[in-house]
Amino acid sequence: MHELSIVSSVVDQVIETLNAYPGARVKEVRLRLGALSAVIEDSLQFCYGIATQNTPLAGSVLVVKVLPIVMRCDSCNADVELPGVQSFRCPRCEAPVSDLRQGRELEIESIEIENEEVTVKS
Amino acid sequence: MTTRIVELRQGILKKNDELARALRERYTAAAVLVLNLVSSPGTGKTAFLEQTLRELRKSGARVAALVGDLETDNDARRLAASGAPVRQINTHGICHLEAEMVSKHLDGWQLSELDYLFIENVGNLVCPSSYDLGEKIRVALLSVTEGEDKPLKYPTLFNSADAAIITKIDLAEPCGFDRETALRNIHEIRPGIKIFEVSAKTGAGMAQWLQYLREQRPIAKP
Numbered sequence: 325m326h327e328l329s330i331v332s333s334v335v336d337q338v339i340e341t342l343n344a345y346p347g348a349r350v351k352e353v354r355l356r357l358g359a360l361s362a363v364i365e366d367s368l369q370f371c372y373g374i375a376t377q378n379t380p381l382a383g384s385v386l387v388v389k390v391l392p393i394v395m396r397c398d399s400c401n402a403d404v405e406l407p408g409v410q411s412f413r414c415p416r417c418e419a420p421v422s423d424l425r426q427g428r429e430l431e432i433e434s435i436e437i438e439n440e441e442v443t444v445k446s
Numbered sequence: 447m448t449t450r451i452v453e454l455r456q457g458i459l460k461k462n463d464e465l466a467r468a469l470r471e472r473y474t475a476a477a478v479l480v481l482n483l484v485s486s487p488g489t490g491k492t493a494f495l496e497q498t499l500r501e502l503r504k505s506g507a508r509v510a511a512l513v514g515d516l517e518t519d520n521d522a523r524r525l526a527a528s529g530a531p532v533r534q535i536n537t538h539g540i541c542h543l544e545a546e547m548v549s550k551h552l553d554g555w556q557l558s559e560l561d562y563l564f565i566e567n568v569g570n571l572v573c574p575s576s577y578d579l580g581e582k583i584r585v586a587l588l589s590v591t592e593g594e595d596k597p598l599k600y601p602t603l604f605n606s607a608d609a610a611i612i613t614k615i616d617l618a619e620p621c622g623f624d625r626e627t628a629l630r631n632i633h634e635i636r637p638g639i640k641i642f643e644v645s646a647k648t649g650a651g652m653a654q655w656l657q658y659l660r661e662q663r664p665i666a667k668p
Contacts, residue, residue, distance in 0.1 A: 337460070345452070420633070421637065430576060432458055435451070438447060
């Protein structure tokens with residue numbers, strides 16, 4: 325499983341971001357994961373606890389938002405949301421759909437940080 | 447005490463994606479067709495690639511391969527018997543190849559002197575799907591011994607593939623392989639994908655696959 329690699333990348337990028345916010349403590353890290361991203365949230369949470377030890381992220385909460393798969397349907401001339409990952413057909417007209425518009429995201433959306441005082445260096 | 451939200455909106459695998467983009471530019475500039483072969487362990491990636499390398503070399507094409515495994519250089523030695531330059535990437539526990547590993551192992555190779563570069567990924571149907579290696583064609587392989595529902599079980603990989611290969615078709619009958627169901631399942635997950643049914647052992651189906659490779663080659667070297 326590659327969840328530990330994923331979590332390590334998250335931790336590295338958050339620490340890099342914190343350079344601009346000296347003394348800040350991380351409260352929350354929010355991710356956006358596509359339904360087709362092949363990442364298991366339970367494993368992510370498990371790895372997160374380990375990977376954040378002894379970092380400024382220690383004790384923070386990992387929040388995962390799962391984005392449904394959205395495909396372009398040419399017959400309907402619309403972007404359509406798939407109910408699952410077992411069939412790539414338009415849920416309205418049944419036509420096969422192959423143009424993916426959303427669903428593979430592996431993204432850090434935002435972080436919530438806490439500062440003793442406002443000391444923002446931009 | 448002040449709390450604030452910092453918007454990041456950045457890819458978790460940003461570093462890999464950037465490296466993959468740089469690799470893709472190098473491949474394009476060198477006019478080399480790069481393929482990333484992904485399957486479960488035991489599907490027959492190496493046997494299939496051995497045959498592919500041999501046949502392409504026979505037709506005068508210049509080919510090379512990188513092969514990923516957790517440990518051992520057994521696969522590299524098998525593939526090198528084809529006469530093509532081959533390098534083994536040992537990931538030592540990592541379940542997929544990353545762009546950085548590929549980039550490092552390309553050191554010293556003149557990509558412009560190659561027509562085809564094959565990257566045989568670590569045997570795994572889940573993790574390699576998240577890691578772009580800069581390839582033009584991602585190939586998902588499944589064998590007739592694995593069950594027709596493999597594409598439904600691993601939709602992420604099959605949906606991101608550009609071509610699918612069904613291997614070991616010489617064993618289809620004794621295995622009771624349901625060809626129609628397998629083809630239907632692949633198309634259900636990836637409508638319109640090119641599918642090749644091959645046997646590295648008997649050579650069945652290899653001609654169509656090789657023809658496809660020739661068609662995918664970038665046009666004329668500078």
